[in-house]
Amino acid sequence: MISVQLNGQRFQVRAAAIILHEDFVLLHRAPSDDHWALPGGRVEVGESASTTIVRELKEELGENVECGPLLHVVENFFELAGARNHEIGFYFQVCLAESSVFLDTSRTYRGVEPELNLEFRWFPLQELVSVNLRPAFLRTYLSASPLAFGHAVCK
Secondary structure (H helix, E strand, O other): OEEEEEOOOOEEEEEEEEEEEEOEEEEEOOOOOOOOEEEEEEEEOOOHHHHHHHHHHHHHHHOOOEEEEEEEEEEEEEEEOOOEEEEEEEEEEEEEEOOOOOOOOOEEOOOOOOOOOOOOEEEEEHHHHOOOEEEOOHHHHHOOOOOEEEEEOOO
């Protein structure tokens, strides 16, 4: 994975999935997190960001997905567990298969990676302003229709 310690900070490249269904967005979090994020993960060396999406969602949900267009590039600067992070993120539109077991927006799901124990939940787009979603710009961006390509710097 592309994640290195440089000058006292962790630098990483991440790919994330924007999965929309019936005016809901699918978010996930680890049990120790107080915030939600888009599903995804770190890009591996020699791997395209769109390939990362397909791999990560297979690992996390056990689902084969179709990675759609790149919708956002994010330069994200944040602190996590007392450590400074600098992350470059590529956010793609992603579709679950019509037969996916994860399309019931009223349920909470557990990821299939037992060591991560990720929680997945659908959130109504109109209620994102009250969700602790990281990076925070997503609370308004995901509610826009249609979603347009963009670039964000989050500090």
